Each structure stands twice: as C-alpha cells, then as structure tokens.
Amino acid sequence: MKHRLAPITLALTLLLATAHAQQQPLAPTGRWAHQGVGSAPTPPMGWSSWNAFHMDLTEQRVLDSAQVIVDTGLATAGYRSINIDDGWWRQRRASDGRMQVRTNLFPSAGTGGAAGTSLRPFTDKIHAMGLKAGLYSDIGRNACSQAYNTDSPNLPEGSQAEREVGLMDNVERDIALYFGDWNFDFIKVDGCGLSSYGKDRPPVTSGRFREFGPTVIEGNANQSDMDGARALYGRVTQALRSVRPRGDYVLSVCLWGAANVRSWGAEVGTMWRTSRDIAPSFSQMLHNFDTVATREFYAGPGRWNDPDMLEIGNGDFDGSHLLEARTHIGLWAIVAAPLMIGTDLSKAPPALIDVLKAPEVVAINQDPAGNQGVLAYADSDRQILVKTLADGRKAVLLFNRTGSPARFTLTAEHLKMDATAPIALRDAWARADAGTFTDKREFELKPLEALLFTATGKHQLPRGYYVSERPANVYVARDGIRALEQDPIGYRALASWATTDNGGTRPAYAGWGGPRADSTPYDQALSVQRQAFRHGIGALADSRLQVQVAPGSQRFVARVGVDDSTRGKTAAVSFEVWGDGRRLAATAPMKFNQAARDLSADLRGVKLIELIARQHGADTTGPVVVTWGAARIE
Incomplete structure (x- = not known):
C-alpha cells in the first residue's frame, strides 16, 4: 500500500505546488526554477536524416552517414547523435499497440518472435x-508525413488505428519501448498531429484519418491551446523521467515556434524549435536565426533555443558557397544553437567537412557557460553579437546581412571592455591572432559574411559583471506578458513550400515582450527619464527573473525605473531584490517620468537572487516597461 500511495502523494504535492505558483507567480521561491529535461549541458550536436533523405531513408544510408561522421573526425568534434527522422515506421500493431518497423528499410529490425520488429540491433x-x-515521433496520433508526404511509399500502413503511429494515447508505452527496449538516447517529437488533422483538412476529409483539434494553429497563438500542447509534451517529459531517471536523454520539442513554445519550451524539453522548418536558402536561414537572436534569457545549459538543423551542404550552403556556409554555422555558434547536420555526408566535399568541424568555431558554440550571444548592435543590414565565455573572454560576431560590402566599427563598449586598455582579437576561422586595438577597430565585410573572433581584454567594471553579460544565469520565472503579441523582429522569408498567392509572410511567433539583455522588451534603448543605459535588463512589470550569483559576490547594484518607451504610463511599479527566499532590498512604487533610483543589495553568502518588478493597479494604456539599468553583480 505504501508503494502505491507514494507516487500519488508526490503527484499531489507537485500539483499543489504548481497551482500555488500559478496563483502567486511573483512569489519568490529561493530555488532555481528550471528543472532540467534530459542531459545537454552544451548545445546538442549530431546529424539528422530528414534534410538529407526525407522519407527515403534506409538503415544503410544512416549507418553510412554515421561512418562518415566517425571517419572524417566529425564525431571527435562533437557530432555524435545520429537521428532517424520520419519514415521508419510501418504501423502500430493492433493486438497490443506495439510499434512495428519497416524491415524493407531497416532489415536488422526483422527480429521475429513476440516483438515482431525491433530497432535495438540498429541502436547497438x-x-x-x-x-x-x-x-522521431509526433505528439499527436499521426505524423507530418501522413499529412504532407502523401505520395511516399514509406508511409504507415494498415487500418486507421494501425496508422496512428504518434505518441498520443500511447506515450508511456512508446517511450518505454524507444528508450527501454530499443535503447535510444534522443527523440524529436513533432507537432503535426496537433495542427494538421482538423475536420476540414485533407487527411480527415479523405476519410483516412480521425479528426483531432487543431490544438495548435501556426501563426496564431491566440487560437492555439497553449496549455493543452504544453501538457501533452509534459506527459512525454514525465514518461522519459520514469524510463531514464538518470536523465540520460535529449527531448527535442518540434513545434516550429507555434503556441508560444519559445516561452515555455524549457519546462518540457531539452531543446525546442523557435521557427518553421529551415530550407537551403540564405533568406530562410535568416528567418530562422532571427527567431532566436533576441531570446537570450530563454537559453542556457540544459535548455536550448533551436532554429532548426544546419543546411550546410545544401543549396545556398553547398560546396560552391563556402562563405555562406561559414556564416550559417557562425550564427548558430554565437547563439548557442544545437548543431545538427542535415545533409548527405557522402556527397559533402572536404572543404564543407572542415567548415562543420572548425575547432574554434565549435568551441564557441560548446562553451560550458552556455551563454547565448547578445545583440550589441543591430540595424537592418548589420549585427554585432557578443557572447561571454566561461573563461571570461568574449566571442564576437560581425554579420553583414546584405548583398553589398559593409563597414563595421567594433568598440570596447560593445565588448563591455575598458576602452583605454588593449583588446586582443583571435580569428576563430583562421585559428590565428588578429591583432590588438584600443577603443575601436574598423572592419569591412563581404556580402553575407560573418566574421567570428574571440576577444581578450580588461573589463570596464573594476569588479564583477553586468547581469546581461551572462544570460544563461538568468531564468524567466514570469515574463509579465498579459496579452500575447506576435514578434515583429525577423526576416520575413517566403517559406520554401509557399507561394505569393496570398497577402504575404507576416510575423508568426508569439512572445513579443519577453525580457531582453541591454534592450527593452520591445527593442528600444534602455532609458529612464532621459537617463540612458547601454547595459541592463529590460522587462515588463509583473515579471520575476531568477539570477544565479557567482561565488564570492558582494552585492547587486542597479538603477531602476519605468522606461521612457513604456506604453503603460499610469500604473506604479515597485522593484524588489530577493536572495535565497529573503527580501534584500526594495523601492517604493515608481511611475513613468520619475527619475531612476539606486537599488542595491548585500549578496554575501547568497546563491540566487530574484528580481521582481511588481505592478500596483491596472494600466489600461498598455504594458508597463521597466528598466534595471546597469544591473550588475559585484
């Protein structure tokens, strides 16, 4: 009886704790809120079959690709996860619901006996x-291929029930099979089963598939059941934790940035897609990159923004476009994105293999601090991103987004370094020192080029660091967003499967208004009553940010107030600093157009602080934007 009651008691405790947190979202907990899903202290690396072979994968093709990974040194560089995508399944066995494998594609799966088929010989x-x-699997009853690859000979077959190969209604059974009997280490869980099987969609009107939802509507978060989607993925998370209690797995949530997954993906996954599928075009790569570039506080060790796999080797990034290939992986490196190769490696020339395994570029991506690069400069044509590395150096990427040469000025201020002291640069591609400078240095970049350096110099603060330099140490416990808005930032590329027979490509991803490093949530410069702050945190009122404190730190310091760019101008906001569950400092309520106030707190012995901006009363004029100006830990 005790063994039966224990899980129920635990589940009830978790349910009550969750309900309490939802009722009091600003209540400090004194505990780091992120509960890791799986194990990925650095961005996952590997190879995926989809962009290489789509539905035409075979066991031999996958094994040959794995052999290339080993023989070329890509495995040594870190690309170790070999991922089968859609197309492997034959049906769900009617007698017991056990998944069956296409043995014409995976002959080693034909084990016979009670199991029928098994992918264990393959994983061995x-x-x-x-x-x-x-x-690969899908969170719904059916998969993406059944809705969109209808001419493939490798689709699931059999009765309607036998063709329901997705996880829905079978989560615990399937996860136990995949991670127990078959011994997989990684699973990508797609979301087409939640979006593509509504009553008016062709798969359902054809009579071949059961209606479901849709729970998720791409590009329309307000019409999506976000809580329902999150709960379904959460069920997968719990099943994985049960089968693999040591956490030796990776769960990739493939919901293409829909249903506001960019804000809650860390609760249910190790990595989560922030955008629609990538394509082998520079414009689509830009689109996917832009869905990540402003989400620095949502990533860190064990939780990664995923702009989709690499297209290096395909289309605009093939062997005749080495500059574009270097730009592509350089962008993924600076934002700490997962590095998943998506090409037929048997056709990749040595020069592209060298791009993929460039040691100092990969090292920037895999830096153990897990910080995502922060935009230090941005306009429509140029971007400078800076990433703090574990040893205190900075990685810096200069990106020319245009088809013409462009001049850049890199400054010590961009790097948060002392402008009077020498700054040494090292070229990550050339693997060579690139000279020193003080204050600023000029560069001219080729069209579509991205230069990637590491920089060593003296920090501009005599002690400590800005909180915005270490976004991986921040967890967004509450973002303060009251009404979902689509994020307007991003290159509006035409999807590879779309045409221009409609009104155009419009912003499709919710989450606009989430906290930002060195910027307001709405991409404005930080400013309180005309006092500008180059560094700090921009957030909305009624937000709670958790910040891990470096050992030996003495105090937290900031100048706080309602930002000049705020839309809400009537409600007051008080600022609070909590340490390990105790209130350390607070301001009186402040309103728009009041001068910034100093706020400091003693951090001796403190491991975790929580920064709370508490709104007092409603504001009908819009969201209240707040600034933690020059927020730093000394």
Missing part, C-alpha cells in the same frame, strides 16, 4: 561506433 550498431542514437 550506432552505440558500437561510439555514437548516440536518435528517433
């Missing part, structure tokens, strides 16, 4: 090569 081969094995 992958593991014997020193690699990890990944699998």
Whole structure:
C-alpha cells in the first residue's frame, strides 16, 4: 500500500505546488526554477536524416552517414547523435499497440518472435561506433508525413488505428519501448498531429484519418491551446523521467515556434524549435536565426533555443558557397544553437567537412557557460553579437546581412571592455591572432559574411559583471506578458513550400515582450527619464527573473525605473531584490517620468537572487516597461 500511495502523494504535492505558483507567480521561491529535461549541458550536436533523405531513408544510408561522421573526425568534434527522422515506421500493431518497423528499410529490425520488429540491433550498431542514437515521433496520433508526404511509399500502413503511429494515447508505452527496449538516447517529437488533422483538412476529409483539434494553429497563438500542447509534451517529459531517471536523454520539442513554445519550451524539453522548418536558402536561414537572436534569457545549459538543423551542404550552403556556409554555422555558434547536420555526408566535399568541424568555431558554440550571444548592435543590414565565455573572454560576431560590402566599427563598449586598455582579437576561422586595438577597430565585410573572433581584454567594471553579460544565469520565472503579441523582429522569408498567392509572410511567433539583455522588451534603448543605459535588463512589470550569483559576490547594484518607451504610463511599479527566499532590498512604487533610483543589495553568502518588478493597479494604456539599468553583480 505504501508503494502505491507514494507516487500519488508526490503527484499531489507537485500539483499543489504548481497551482500555488500559478496563483502567486511573483512569489519568490529561493530555488532555481528550471528543472532540467534530459542531459545537454552544451548545445546538442549530431546529424539528422530528414534534410538529407526525407522519407527515403534506409538503415544503410544512416549507418553510412554515421561512418562518415566517425571517419572524417566529425564525431571527435562533437557530432555524435545520429537521428532517424520520419519514415521508419510501418504501423502500430493492433493486438497490443506495439510499434512495428519497416524491415524493407531497416532489415536488422526483422527480429521475429513476440516483438515482431525491433530497432535495438540498429541502436547497438550506432552505440558500437561510439555514437548516440536518435528517433522521431509526433505528439499527436499521426505524423507530418501522413499529412504532407502523401505520395511516399514509406508511409504507415494498415487500418486507421494501425496508422496512428504518434505518441498520443500511447506515450508511456512508446517511450518505454524507444528508450527501454530499443535503447535510444534522443527523440524529436513533432507537432503535426496537433495542427494538421482538423475536420476540414485533407487527411480527415479523405476519410483516412480521425479528426483531432487543431490544438495548435501556426501563426496564431491566440487560437492555439497553449496549455493543452504544453501538457501533452509534459506527459512525454514525465514518461522519459520514469524510463531514464538518470536523465540520460535529449527531448527535442518540434513545434516550429507555434503556441508560444519559445516561452515555455524549457519546462518540457531539452531543446525546442523557435521557427518553421529551415530550407537551403540564405533568406530562410535568416528567418530562422532571427527567431532566436533576441531570446537570450530563454537559453542556457540544459535548455536550448533551436532554429532548426544546419543546411550546410545544401543549396545556398553547398560546396560552391563556402562563405555562406561559414556564416550559417557562425550564427548558430554565437547563439548557442544545437548543431545538427542535415545533409548527405557522402556527397559533402572536404572543404564543407572542415567548415562543420572548425575547432574554434565549435568551441564557441560548446562553451560550458552556455551563454547565448547578445545583440550589441543591430540595424537592418548589420549585427554585432557578443557572447561571454566561461573563461571570461568574449566571442564576437560581425554579420553583414546584405548583398553589398559593409563597414563595421567594433568598440570596447560593445565588448563591455575598458576602452583605454588593449583588446586582443583571435580569428576563430583562421585559428590565428588578429591583432590588438584600443577603443575601436574598423572592419569591412563581404556580402553575407560573418566574421567570428574571440576577444581578450580588461573589463570596464573594476569588479564583477553586468547581469546581461551572462544570460544563461538568468531564468524567466514570469515574463509579465498579459496579452500575447506576435514578434515583429525577423526576416520575413517566403517559406520554401509557399507561394505569393496570398497577402504575404507576416510575423508568426508569439512572445513579443519577453525580457531582453541591454534592450527593452520591445527593442528600444534602455532609458529612464532621459537617463540612458547601454547595459541592463529590460522587462515588463509583473515579471520575476531568477539570477544565479557567482561565488564570492558582494552585492547587486542597479538603477531602476519605468522606461521612457513604456506604453503603460499610469500604473506604479515597485522593484524588489530577493536572495535565497529573503527580501534584500526594495523601492517604493515608481511611475513613468520619475527619475531612476539606486537599488542595491548585500549578496554575501547568497546563491540566487530574484528580481521582481511588481505592478500596483491596472494600466489600461498598455504594458508597463521597466528598466534595471546597469544591473550588475559585484
């Protein structure tokens, strides 16, 4: 009886704790809120079959790709997860619901016996090569291929029930099979089953599939059931934790930035897609990159923004476009994105293999601090992103987004370094020192080029660091967003499967208004009653940010107030600093157009602080934007 009651008691405790947190979202907990899903202290790296072979994958093609990974040194560079995408399944066995494999594609799966088929022989081969094995599924009843690849000969077959190969209604059974019996290490869980099987969609009107939802509507978060989608993925998370209690797995949430997953993905996944599918075009790559570039506070060790796999080797990034290929992986490196190769490696020339495994570029991506690069400068044509590395150096990327040469000025201020002291640059591509400068240095970049350096110099603060320099140390416990808005920032590329027979490509991702480093949530400069702040945190009122404190820190310091760019101008906001569950400092309520106030707190012995901007009363004029100006830990 005790063994039966224990899980129920635990579940009830978790339910009550969750309900309490929802009722009191600003209440400090004194505990780091992110509960890791799986194990990925650095961005996952590997290879995926989809962009290489789509539905035409075979066991031999996957094994050959894995062998190239080993033989070329890509595995040594970190690309170790070999992931099967859509197309492997034959049906769900009617007698017991066990998934069956297409043995014409994966002949080693034809084990016979009670199991019928098994992918364990395949994963054993992958593991014997020193690699990890990944699998694909869908959170709904049916998969993406059944809705969009209807001419493929490798679709699930059989009765309607046998063709329901997705996880829905079978989560615990399937996860136990995939991560227990079959011994996979990684799973990508797509979301087409939540979006593509509504009553008016062709798969359902054809009579071949059951209606479901839609729960998720791409580009329309307000009409999506966000809580429902989050709960379904959360069920997968719980099943994985049950089967793999040591956390030795990776869960990739593939919901293409829909249903505001960019804000809650860390609760249910190790990595989560921030955008629609990538394509082998520079414009689509820009689109996907832009869905990540302003989400620095939502990523860190064990929780990664995913702009989709690399297209290096395909289209605009093939062997005749080495500059574009370097730009592509350089962008993914600076924002700490997962590095998943998506090409047929048997056709990749050595020069592209060298791009993929460039050691100092990969090292920037895999830096153990886990910080995502922060925009230090941006206009429509140029961007400068800076990423703080674990050893205190900075990685800096200069990106020319245009088809013409462009001049850049890199400054010590961009790097948060002392302008009077020498700054040494090292070229990550050339693997060579690139000279020193003080104050500023000029560069001219080729069209579509991205230069990537590491920089060593003296910090501009005599002690400590700005909170915005270490976004991985911040967790957004509450973002303060009251009404969802689509994020207007981003390159509006035409999707590879779309045409211009409609009104155009419009912003499609919710989350506009989330906290930002060195910027307001709405991409304005930080300013309180005309006092500008180059560095700090921009957020909305009624937000709570958790910040891990470096050992030996003495105090937190900031100048706070309602930002000049705020839309809400009537409600007052008080600012609070809590440390390990105790209130350390607070201001009286402040209103728009009041001067910034100093706020400091003693951090001796404190491990976690929580920065709370508490709104007093309603504001019918709009969201209240607040600034933690020059927020730093000394």
